[in-house]
Amino acid sequence: MLIGLFVTNLAIAQEDSHTKRIEMTPWDEGWAIGAHWGKAFEPSSTWVEFFTPADWELIDYHIISVGLRKKILDYDKYFSINSELSFAHIYGEESYQEVSVTPTISWNLLPWDDYLDTSVSLGFGLSYSSMVTELDETDTKTLISMIFELEFKLPEKDTWSVYTRVHHRSSGADYIGDVISDGGGSNFPSIGLRYHF
Numbered sequence: 001m002l003i004g005l006f007v008t009n010l011a012i013a014q015e016d017s018h019t020k021r022i023e024m025t026p027w028d029e030g031w032a033i034g035a036h037w038g039k040a041f042e043p044s045s046t047w048v049e050f051f052t053p054a055d056w057e058l059i060d061y062h063i064i065s066v067g068l069r070k071k072i073l074d075y076d077k078y079f080s081i082n083s084e085l086s087f088a089h090i091y092g093e094e095s096y097q098e099v100s101v102t103p104t105i106s107w108n109l110l111p112w113d114d115y116l117d118t119s120v121s122l123g124f125g126l127s128y129s130s131m132v133t134e135l136d137e138t139d140t141k142t143l144i145s146m147i148f149e150l151e152f153k154l155p156e157k158d159t160w161s162v163y164t165r166v167h168h169r170s171s172g173a174d175y176i177g178d179v180i181s182d183g184g185g186s187n188f189p190s191i192g193l194r195y196h197f
Contacts, residue, residue, distance in 0.1 A: 030071030036192025061092040100127040123147035144172040
């Protein structure tokens, strides 16, 4: 399915006749603020489970997060680069706060965009929590943040969008800190609402 989607989008890109170019977004444009809520699932040592919701075992950790996003540049209508500053409160078995800075790259051209404008984003950055947590199973407050997100908006009402994401935080395979057990890190499948201005 993913291969088919890639081939379809490649064909669209090749058929598009306008000149490809990179355009920096002016400072007073390309801003958005969003908020999402989610619930964590048990950390896994395999990436396969990360993308298979049927295998998620939800646990008593919840997240409420607010994020300010700025578009940095566009490559025509194909993709864009953004950066997001987010503040989160995690509650449940533990209670703590988290701040993250996460640059993202978004693919913006999909076959059904005339009906439902959709983008797919992947981001990597840094996250700092107010305490060393049992959930993350590491020995440090500073970890790598990762975002995998789908965003949807109606073409005629592009001020508001709905998004779903997995909010991930870990040592990045021991790149930062030491993992106490296999599958360390936290994953919060979330749903949110974003206002673009």
